[in-house]
Amino acid sequence: MRTQVAIVGAGPAGLLLGALLHRAGVDAVIVEQRSPDYVLGRIRAGVLEQTTVDLLDQAGVAQRLHAEGLLHGGIELSFAGSLHRIDFKALTGKQVTVYGQTEVTRDLMQARADHGLKTVYEAEHVSVHDFDGAKPQVRFQLGGRNEVIECDFIAGCDGFHGVCRASVASAIEVFERVYPFGWLGLLSETPPVSHELVYSNHPRGFSLCSMRSPTRSRYYLQVPSDDKAERWSDDAFWDELRRRVHPSVAESLVTGPSLEKSIAPLRSFVAEPMRFGRLFLAGDAAHIVPPTGAKGLNLAASDVGYLARALAEHYAGSDEGIDGYSERCLRRIWRAERFSWWFTSLMHDFPETGAFGHKMQMAELGYLVTSQAASTALAENYVGLPLEA
Ligand code: RFL
Numbered sequence: 001m002r003t004q005v006a007i008v009g010a011g012p013a014g015l016l017l018g019a020l021l022h023r024a025g026v027d028a029v030i031v032e033q034r035s036p037d038y039v040l041g042r043i044r045a046g047v048l049e050q051t052t053v054d055l056l057d058q059a060g061v062a063q064r065l066h067a068e069g070l071l072h073g074g075i076e077l078s079f080a081g082s083l084h085r086i087d088f089k090a091l092t093g094k095q096v097t098v099y100g101q102t103e104v105t106r107d108l109m110q111a112r113a114d115h116g117l118k119t120v121y122e123a124e125h126v127s128v129h130d131f132d133g134a135k136p137q138v139r140f141q142l143g144g145r146n147e148v149i150e151c152d153f154i155a156g157c158d159g160f161h162g163v164c165r166a167s168v169a170s171a172i173e174v175f176e177r178v179y180p181f182g183w184l185g186l187l188s189e190t191p192p193v194s195h196e197l198v199y200s201n202h203p204r205g206f207s208l209c210s211m212r213s214p215t216r217s218r219y220y221l222q223v224p225s226d227d228k229a230e231r232w233s234d235d236a237f238w239d240e241l242r243r244r245v246h247p248s249v250a251e252s253l254v255t256g257p258s259l260e261k262s263i264a265p266l267r268s269f270v271a272e273p274m275r276f277g278r279l280f281l282a283g284d285a286a287h288i289v290p291p292t293g294a295k296g297l298n299l300a301a302s303d304v305g306y307l308a309r310a311l312a313e314h315y316a317g318s319d320e321g322i323d324g325y326s327e328r329c330l331r332r333i334w335r336a337e338r339f340s341w342w343f344t345s346l347m348h349d350f351p352e353t354g355a356f357g358h359k360m361q362m363a364e365l366g367y368l369v370t371s372q373a374a375s376t377a378l379a380e381n382y383v384g385l386p387l388e389a
Pocket residue numbers: 008009010011012013014031032033034039043044045046047048101123126157158159160161162163164183185264282283284285291293294295296297298299300
């Protein structure tokens with residue numbers, strides 16, 4: 001097999017890169033280790049920045065998003081027994097779109113199928129080779145047979161546990177912080193409790209009320225890192241959520257059986273650089289943010305936005321974009337890392353910082369909701385910083 005760009009991983013980063021390259025007339029093949037159903041079964045992100053929506057528009061895959069996505073002009077912050085709205089639209093003129101990562105993935109898969117573009121699913125023993133030279137290769141096994149893709153470039157869009165970053169482990173510097181807690185998430189076919197997301201700082205721990213549609217809700221609870229989803233019955237989850245939200249939210253909460261329950265660990269992680277000869281890392285393969293800032297999927301999208309443009313420019317005769325790829329991505333990534341770390345630190349219970357730490361959080365939250373400057377700083381980061389030209 002021969003192609004211009006071999007993409008490893010069919011998550012949102014790999015699929016969106018494939019769609020943008022197709023639009024730019026660049027040939028790509030995607031190699032994914034899981035099945036399509038497995039990829040679609042992972043319940044993850046829900047909030048899209050306008051820059052991400054713009055990239056999906058550019059890729060020609062945003063029709064359903066525009067019809068079904070929910071525009072949100074703000075969020076609610078709950079702490080010390082009160083609720084405060086941060087009005088993104090008034091403060092920044094911008095909004096975010098609530099549309100599940102599963103749906104983004106489904107739309108991108110459908111567009112690939114409609115255009116007859118090649119995705120190899122259930123590839124085993126995927127490995128990347130010779131990206132230091134002019135003729136990189138991706139090798140894998142399919143149904144026991146050895147396969148090789150010869151290409152000009154490899155895009156490592158294979159997530160945090162992928163093979164691409166592992167293949168350059170000795171050439172990267174890693175910056176990391178692991179938090180002493182995770183998020184227990186629950187998805188249910190129930191109407192959302194509020195028309196906007198509610199982020200709560202509570203002495204029992206953080207909680208988040210989110211949604212996927214007018215009939216489907218997503219809720220999260222801060223839990224210890226060593227907790228297990230199986231230990232939580234649905235009733236125990238709903239009881240704990242009610243304790244951690246504002247009484248008016250608890251009163252309107254509609255509960256129901258869970259469709260999914262899982263725990264995600266919280267971590268900040270950046271690997272530098274993101275380019276190694278003809279291999280590029282993008283998305284979770286290169287960086288992780290704690291989900292509090294809703295930035296992970298959005299960063300994956302901005303990475304591949306830059307990468308698609310750089311590769312298209314290469315085929316048009318300029319290597320400037322390729323040469324600047326890593327630095328350009330990392331500037332945006334570190335700002336999102338900072339915001340996600342800050343919002344995580346502000347909203348979660350950190351037992352080791354004690355009563356003083358809690359007082360600091362309350363003072364900062366009080367300042368945040370009364371100062372237009374502080375609210376604007378939250379709003380402009382949440383809706384997403386602009387992409388570089
Ligand atoms: P993915 O989605 O992990 O996809 C990587 C793909 O690569 C495949 N793969 C391989 N393929 C071939 N060979 C190998 N050796 C391979 N190894 C792995 C995998 O099977 C997979 O299909 O990474 P990608 O594409 O970079 O996308 C990143 C996003 O998924 C992630 O950042 C977000 O989900 C993070 N995130 C959120 N981001 C937001 O922007 N807004 C949110 O509201 C938000 N909420 C969240 C989140 C992540 C969460 N969890 C579960 C970590 C909420 C949660 C709870």
